[in-house]
Amino acid sequence: xxxxxxxxxxxxxxxxxxxxxxxxxxxxxxxxxxxxxxxxxxxxxxxxxxxxxxxxxxxxxxxxxxxxxxxxxxxxxxxxxxxxxxxxxxxxxxxxxxxxxxxxxxxxxxxxxxxxxxxxxxxxxxxxxxxxxxxxxxxxxxxxxxxxxxxxxxxxxxxxxxxxxxxxxxxxxxxxxxxxxxxxxxxxxxxxxxxxxxxxxxxxxxxxxxxxxxxxxxxxxxxxxxxxxxxxxxxxxxxxxxxxxxxxxxxxxxxxxxxxxxxxxxxxxxxxxxxxxxxxxxxxxxxxxxxxxxxxxxxxxxxxxxxxxxxxxxxxxxxxxxxxxxxxxxxxxxxxxxxxxxxxxxxxxxxxxxxxxxxxxxxxxxxxxxxxxxxxxxxxxxxxxxxxxxxxxxxxxxxxxxxxxxxxxxxxxxxxxxxxxxxxxxxxxxxxxxxxxxxxxxxxxxxxxxxxxxxxxxxxxxxxxxxxxxxxxxxxxxxxxxxxxxxxxxxxxxxxxxxxxxxxxxxxxxxxxx
Numbered sequence: 001x002x003x004x005x006x007x008x009x010x011x012x013x014x015x016x017x018x019x020x021x022x023x024x025x026x027x028x029x030x031x032x033x034x035x036x037x038x039x040x041x042x043x044x045x046x047x048x049x050x051x052x053x054x055x056x057x058x059x060x061x062x063x064x065x066x067x068x069x070x071x072x073x074x075x076x077x078x079x080x081x082x083x084x085x086x087x088x089x090x091x092x093x094x095x096x097x098x099x100x101x102x103x104x105x106x107x108x109x110x111x112x113x114x115x116x117x118x119x120x121x122x123x124x125x126x127x128x129x130x131x132x133x134x135x136x137x138x139x140x141x142x143x144x145x146x147x148x149x150x151x152x153x154x155x156x157x158x159x160x161x162x163x164x165x166x167x168x169x170x171x172x173x174x175x176x177x178x179x180x181x182x183x184x185x186x187x188x189x190x191x192x193x194x195x196x197x198x199x200x201x202x203x204x205x206x207x208x209x210x211x212x213x214x215x216x217x218x219x220x221x222x223x224x225x226x227x228x229x230x231x232x233x234x235x236x237x238x239x240x241x242x243x244x245x246x247x248x249x250x251x252x253x254x255x256x257x258x259x260x261x262x263x264x265x266x267x268x269x270x271x272x273x274x275x276x277x278x279x280x281x282x283x284x285x286x287x288x289x290x291x292x293x294x295x296x297x298x299x300x301x302x303x304x305x306x307x308x309x310x311x312x313x314x315x316x317x318x319x320x321x322x323x324x325x326x327x328x329x330x331x332x333x334x335x336x337x338x339x340x341x342x343x344x345x346x347x348x349x350x351x352x353x354x355x356x357x358x359x360x361x362x363x364x365x366x367x368x369x370x371x372x373x374x375x376x377x378x379x380x381x382x383x384x385x386x387x388x389x390x391x392x393x394x395x396x397x398x399x400x401x402x403x404x405x406x407x408x409x410x411x412x413x414x415x416x417x418x419x420x421x422x423x424x425x426x427x428x429x430x431x432x433x434x435x436x437x438x439x440x441x442x443x444x445x446x447x448x449x450x451x452x453x454x455x456x457x458x459x460x461x462x463x464x465x466x467x468x469x470x471x472x473x474x475x476x477x478x479x480x481x482x483x484x485x486x487x488x489x490x491x492x493x494x495x496x497x498x499x500x501x502x503x504x505x506x507x508x509x510x511x512x513x514x
Contacts (some may be wrong), residue, residue, distance in 0.1 A: 001033050003078050003108070004071035006044060007115035010124065013045075017420075019132070026136025033075075035167035039159025040079045042133050047124035047421070050079060054086040054120065058451050060098050061117055067110040078104070078116075121450040122460030132421070137162050143170045151176040153185050153376035156232050178308045178375075180221045180253050183228040185376030187257075187300075189365050191506055192383040195352045198366035199339035201383065206318065207348050208333040209355045210363040210384055211297055212272050213261025214279045214495060218296075220246050220254050231497060238279055242296045249324050253305050256321075257373075258298035258331070268360045272491060299331040302373060314381075315369040332359075335369070356387050363387060388468055389510065391416070391484075391502045392493055394423055395463045398445050399456035401430070401438070409442045409456060414467060414487065416504045423461050424480040424504045432468070432489035441492070461498050466490040472510040480504050482511065 009029045016022050033041050043050050085100045105113055118124040134152055138145040152158045154176045164172045178184060192198040199205065215230040225243045227236045236243065242260060262270040262278065278292045301321040302309055309317050321330060334351045336344045352364045363386035371381030393414040401410030411430040415423035448459040468490050475483035
């Protein structure tokens with residue numbers, strides 16, 4: 001496939017608002033893609049580079065040669081050349097990257113240059129979310145989108161699945177199931193304003209403590225234990241206490257979903273930063289949190305001894321979890337068999353109050369008892385309820401501070417995900433930032449900068465920050481008509497990707513009625 005085909009489709013996607021029309025454009029693109037090209041095509045459509053960062057900033061991209069008259073560049077050739085640019089290091093690296101970028105741009109047409117500038121600069125906004133790409137891929141090979149979506153969730157890679165699907169046809173979908181040792185994307189929760197609302201929406205359910213830890217997925221096959229984060233990164237070597245506990249379970253094979261967190265002497269959670277520091281990189285783990293004991297707490301079971309339980313109702317999965325895992329390593333939960341019963345509703349409210357009060361957790365998660373495990377989805381059968389409203393938003397830009405904050409990036413521009421893959425700005429905040437956090441975010445945001453302005457920087461939408469706020473209000477100041485009231489920074493969530501940030505729809509759902 002020529003890069004020109006991808007660039008043209010990207011431009012058409014930008015100008016198209018109808019979802020069905022976007023899916024049709026993507027389907028046509030995939031019909032003309034070679035299997036080996038599919039992983040790169042999907043990554044580019046999502047506005048990402050397979051190499052993530054290649055060391056090229058706006059200054060390098062600003063001055064470029066005249067475009068080529070005819071398209072000659074092919075997608076895999078471009079990927080290989082970007083790989084070479086990313087590998088440049090040492091003395092004279094900046095000049096060498098500039099030379100390689102200019103050589104690439106000289107072979108690109110005007111349309112291809114525009115596409116590459118946005119892609120490399122992190123500003124590609126054609127609205128082709130991974131979900132839309134999955135639907136386009138399904139249409140290209142003539143299968144139901146749900147079947148492809150499930151296979152992506154179970155494989156963990158849309159690109160790898162696309163390559164096989166285009167090469168081998170729809171029959172390959174039957175091979176994708178949960179396998180011990182191969183992580184799947186975790187199920188996520190939507191939000192509810194109150195416990196009462198969650199009970200009303202779900203019917204028979206269980207109320208569980210919402211833990212403020214690091215999400216883990218643990219796979220055991222015999223004596224071999226492997227541990228993965230929510231982004232499917234393996235962290236087995238960093239959690240020996242989890243390995244020890246899981247090896248003692250009366251089972252040969254198991255896949256568990258849970259969290260790991262640091263607890264104080266009273267069994268209450270320590271600050272998230274301490275857990276994060278202990279589970280972080282090798283450098284972090286060797287720092288002040290080295291040796292801090294962590295406690296695994298499991299709340300779901302996805303497979304056991306050859307049985308895959310993803311489609312089993314939650315009540316069945318919980319029964320198996322209780323049979324295998326000691327109570328000390330299971331999340332506290334309260335089953336509400338009949339939410340219409342006033343006594344049951346009162347018990348659920350009391351459980352939530354104790355979870356956030358004396359036990360100092362950040363809220364509760366209410367889960368439908370008959371729901372399957374929707375790997376990789378923010379399912380409507382899991383509803384999180386927090387007494388303090390927080391959202392995971394994406395930093396879009398930052399302004400230089402004044403006074404004692406001069407010289408540091410301070411005021412953050414906050415965005416939520418739209419359905420088409422772009423971001424809607426909801427407001428700004430500089431509140432809640434300590435001196436240490438200011439220093440860290442200044443360095444990190446300059447790494448992500450795609451453009452510098454006199455007032456600050458515009459950044460690639462990659463960094464997720466947890467924001468507390470007092471409410472949501474309608475506002476004509478921002479393009480999607482919604483804004484946060486009294487927003488303040490709680491913490492950065494480098495364990496989350498921008499694709500996991502909250503959506504405009506979720507924020508709008510919090511608007512007061514009337």
